[in-house]
Amino acid sequence: MPATIFYQSFYGSTGDYARALAQRLGTTAQEIPADASQCEIGGTDPLILLSPVHGPSMAAADFLKHNDLGDRPVAVCAVGMTLAEEARSKDRCASLLGRKAATVTRFYLPGRLNYSTLSGKHRNIMRAIVGSLRLKPNKSANEHAMIADYDRDIDRVDLAELDPVVDWALSATRG
Template sequence: MQVHIRYFSVYGSTQTYAEHLAGLLNTSAHPLEVPLPDDATPVIALSPVHGPVVQAATYARKIQGRPVAVAAVGMTLLDVAREKDSLRKLVPEHVARFYLPGKLEFSTMSTAHRATLASISTMLRAKPVKSANDKAMIAAMGTDTDRMDFAELQPIVQWVQSLR
């Protein structure tokens, strides 16, 4: 089955996932701004989670008349992201939702992004009771952390195969 893959990536990990997924599905991956052909081919949109914003979800809401899936790439622990399922509130019910573990490289991050994460870390440290996710975020602060796992693309491949 043919599929269109679109992505938005800030530091490269989402693009890496998109390109790897494209290889698994024998297609190509393109940035979100590349127009979709006027066909009924399924679309998979990937983007990082930046606070409450998931560019892929915004993109997916505009797509009509074809199957759509969204993959959010983030640093929240995968089981927590899946349980929380924040995409559920951001996309229509018919859109398939997936979560992928990300990568943060403080060594390449913008000053503004580092400052935002430092503020979040400070707030998390002040919490009297910290969840496993809180502890993971605090531990990752200021260090390059890579949680990417290409095996996590398999459920997306299975979704595409289920459309046959």
């Protein structure tokens, strides 16, 4: 089944999901280039973009903001460390997509965060976030998890979470 898959991955989990999804759909996954105009995005087959959410930015949302895909079926898979229930209920990806959110199907996939491989800059950002969370009263379950997981390698990647994405791609093809 034809599908076009693009991804961005910093620490590996998004790349793992993209390659597994491509294998299941019988296609290949390509990295999102720094210059979105270099992407070959023609066609009418389903387009699936996977990228991590890093603070206020997400490569998949940025890509879609700068490309007009017409009526083509599009899905974004946000990969992150926010607990799945909270990520799905808050749906931050919708706000990052702006007006395109109404036409883009959104999925959340739990990721991996290995403190042992973080860049110094990312480690400092996490230290500041967790430090401020420790002082916050009335923490959410997700905030408690961030504090508990701080400075530990955490892997929540679950390839079974791709099942709804595959189902969406198959239904979008039949369309």
